[in-house]
Amino acid sequence: MVRLDGITKVFNKGTVNEKTAIDGLTFQIAPGDFVTVIGSNGAGKSTLLNLVAGTYAPSRGEIFLDGSRVTDLPEHRRARYLGRIFQNPLMGTAASMTIEENLAMADLRGKSRGLGWGVTRSRREFYRKTLKVLELGLEDRLKQSVSLLSGGQRQSLTLLMATLSVPKLLLLDEHTAALDPKTAQNVMNLTDKLVKENSITTIMVTHNMQQAIRFGNRMIMLHEGKVRFEAEGDQKSSLTVEEVVKRFGATLKDETLLS
Amino acid sequence: MVSSVLFGTIPISLEQGLAYGIVALGIVISFRILAFPDLTVDGSFALGGAVVARLIMEGIAPVYGIMIAVIIGFLAGCCTGLLNTRLKINSLLSGILMMTVLYSINLRIMGRSNIQLLTVETFLTPLENLDMNRFIPIISFFFIVAFGLKMLTDLFFKTQVGLAMRATGDNEQMIRSLGVNTDHMTVLGLGISNAYVAMSGALVAQDQGFADIGMGIGMIVSALASIIIGETLFGKKSVQRMTFAALVGSIIYKLIISIGLRLGLAPTDLKMATGAMVVLALGIPALKKEKEEKIHLRGV
Numbered sequence: 001m002v003r004l005d006g007i008t009k010v011f012n013k014g015t016v017n018e019k020t021a022i023d024g025l026t027f028q029i030a031p032g033d034f035v036t037v038i039g040s041n042g043a044g045k046s047t048l049l050n051l052v053a054g055t056y057a058p059s060r061g062e063i064f065l066d067g068s069r070v071t072d073l074p075e076h077r078r079a080r081y082l083g084r085i086f087q088n089p090l091m092g093t094a095a096s097m098t099i100e101e102n103l104a105m106a107d108l109r110g111k112s113r114g115l116g117w118g119v120t121r122s123r124r125e126f127y128r129k130t131l132k133v134l135e136l137g138l139e140d141r142l143k144q145s146v147s148l149l150s151g152g153q154r155q156s157l158t159l160l161m162a163t164l165s166v167p168k169l170l171l172l173d174e175h176t177a178a179l180d181p182k183t184a185q186n187v188m189n190l191t192d193k194l195v196k197e198n199s200i201t202t203i204m205v206t207h208n209m210q211q212a213i214r215f216g217n218r219m220i221m222l223h224e225g226k227v228r229f230e231a232e233g234d235q236k237s238s239l240t241v242e243e244v245v246k247r248f249g250a251t252l253k254d255e256t257l258l259s
Numbered sequence: 260m261v262s263s264v265l266f267g268t269i270p271i272s273l274e275q276g277l278a279y280g281i282v283a284l285g286i287v288i289s290f291r292i293l294a295f296p297d298l299t300v301d302g303s304f305a306l307g308g309a310v311v312a313r314l315i316m317e318g319i320a321p322v323y324g325i326m327i328a329v330i331i332g333f334l335a336g337c338c339t340g341l342l343n344t345r346l347k348i349n350s351l352l353s354g355i356l357m358m359t360v361l362y363s364i365n366l367r368i369m370g371r372s373n374i375q376l377l378t379v380e381t382f383l384t385p386l387e388n389l390d391m392n393r394f395i396p397i398i399s400f401f402f403i404v405a406f407g408l409k410m411l412t413d414l415f416f417k418t419q420v421g422l423a424m425r426a427t428g429d430n431e432q433m434i435r436s437l438g439v440n441t442d443h444m445t446v447l448g449l450g451i452s453n454a455y456v457a458m459s460g461a462l463v464a465q466d467q468g469f470a471d472i473g474m475g476i477g478m479i480v481s482a483l484a485s486i487i488i489g490e491t492l493f494g495k496k497s498v499q500r501m502t503f504a505a506l507v508g509s510i511i512y513k514l515i516i517s518i519g520l521r522l523g524l525a526p527t528d529l530k531m532a533t534g535a536m537v538v539l540a541l542g543i544p545a546l547k548k549e550k551e552e553k554i555h556l557r558g559v
Contacts (some may be wrong), residue, residue, distance in 0.1 A: 079438030113419035
């Protein structure tokens with residue numbers, strides 16, 4: 001589904017601030033895989049997602065999505081493969097627009113847009129039905145502006161938007177980190193449910209080790225732009241936080257990883 | 260006395276308010292919806308007037324003149340958009356550059372600094388020749404054009420492209436990740452905005468009977484003043500509200516100005532008065548807030 005081939009990303013090349021965020025990374029993700037990515041600050045996790053999404057172009061290497069080479073495709077042209085959720089709940093929705101308008105825009109992800117109505121009557125019913133899954137009562141607030149929603153509600157809506165027209169690949173960038181523990185848990189459970197129901201290939205960056213171990217079938221630890229550790233299937237599910245910390249203590253000094 | 264001043268100014272304010280309200284509609288698209296402070300407007304307003312005046316003098320039917328003015332205004336807006344998106348020139352500077360370039364272009368188009376249209380047949384001449392008070396057909400005409408455009412604008416911003424354009428001004432990152440080329444949206448939006456402005460310029464030139472190189476000066480400020488007045492009264496919750504506020508705001512703005520003129524405000528001081536109005540409208544909330552914060556601090 002996703003293939004990275006010797007990807008390198010260097011920021012500020014040729015200056016004193018030169019930083020190699022991703023260093024010759026090569027790996028593949030099979031269809032249906034749910035990969036969690038951990039690593040300390042500056043390990044290259046977010047850069048990895050930005051490279052896959054097309055926000056950054058790689059300095060070297062090739063990226064393939066669903067069998068086609070996308071290395072040179074700009075972000076908006078990769079949208080038909082990708083659903084993406086950011087850490088900041090404000091980033092996933094247009095606040096001044098209504099809930100149904102936001103959903104309608106997500107409905108057309110990666111498709112061409114014309115002068116047809118943004119929100120049609122039949123789709124509105126569909127949105128209402130889909131919103132019921134969240135159990136937040138948003139189905140009765142279709143015409144309200146998103147700016148009236150709380151962070152958790154907005155992130156749940158973003159999640160629904162990212163999976164509304166089912167993407168081939170879902171990118172989650174610490175998408176529960178800015179939420180309170182209870183809301184974070186709800187959003188995470190909903191994520192797991194939507195991913196499983198639609199068997200979406202997923203890459204989830206997280207600072208939460210427990211989350212990284214509990215969810216998904218593969219775990220990757222990045223350090224200084226390289227994969228330091230990988231676990232899959234049974235090996236992954238039997239891991240404990242302590243074990244990971246002990247085995248890779250040297251690279252895990254950053255306390256944010258242990259939260 | 261007061262009532263005669265007020266009633267005397269209503270027809271002229273309606274006429275001008277609606278005609279210039281089309282500029283305010285255009286600015287709603289650039290400033291409010293795209294969040295792009297587009298200063299092309301001062302140039303593209305005169306551009307609309309210049310194009311239509313030259314074409315009428317060349318013997319082309321005024322209706323085609325207006326259409327061509329609108330198309331050229333659209334292209335001018337697109338140029339500003341391209342300067343910003345392709346060449347990565349700062350949005351304010353892109354507009355200022357285009358406005359400056361248009362000054363020369365407008366002079367080229369007209370061949371001199373003004374063209375008078377009083378003695379020739381314009382699009383509005385048949386209306387003015389009707390056997391009734393001149394204001395009735397003229398105001399009706401501008402009412403239909405301005406509110407017709409308002410409704411078209413409202414409808415457009417409910418379409419798929421319209422939603423994408425609104426999202427471009429609201430959350431660029433988000434709509435790009437949903438597959439929209441936000442650069443295209445910016446260029447298209449500025450094109451539409453300046454097409455409106457040029458249309459207003461073309462109509463105003465025929466209404467006042469001349470096109471002048473300086474007719475666009477201060478257009479941004481007066482249109483912004485109109486929008487602010489309207490938004491204070493009607494809010495800016497939805498696109499429909501914003502477009503309505505722009506038109507009504509424009510009428511009220513013209514009313515205030517013409518009352519001011521009747522009461523002895525020198526026409527040369529007009530732009531200063533408008534500037535002061537905008538500064539006050541934009542500044543008062545900030546001053547108020549500061550006061551609240553001071554009280555709050557004292558309360559602690």
